[in-house]
Amino acid sequence: MLIRIVRMTFKPEEVDNFLALFEATKEKIRGFEGCHHLELWKDYNEPNIFTTYSHWENEDALNKYRHSELFKAVWANTKSKFADKPVAFSSKKEMEVG
Secondary structure (H helix, E strand, O other): OEEEEEEEEEOHHHHHHHHHHHHHHHHHHHOOOOEEEEEEEEOOOOOOEEEEEEEEOOHHHHHHHHOOHHHHHHHHHHHOOEOOOOEEEEEOOOOOOO
């Protein structure tokens, strides 16, 4: 399983527009083949910083999404709202402490 984390800083005046976009597309993203989990997090102290946290079957599944028409449309709309460059990375769970 691949865990994808993308931290995005938005122009304050674009936050509501981003949230509307996410609301309109979240089920399509979550329903994309290979996506097993999707969350949207809001920074605790900075109301214009959001993070997506998603689980993908593997790197191929993530790449199929990243090359899809859905991603191209969503990302083009999302990045126009940024105040700063996003930070994205992929990880895998090494260990869980219960």
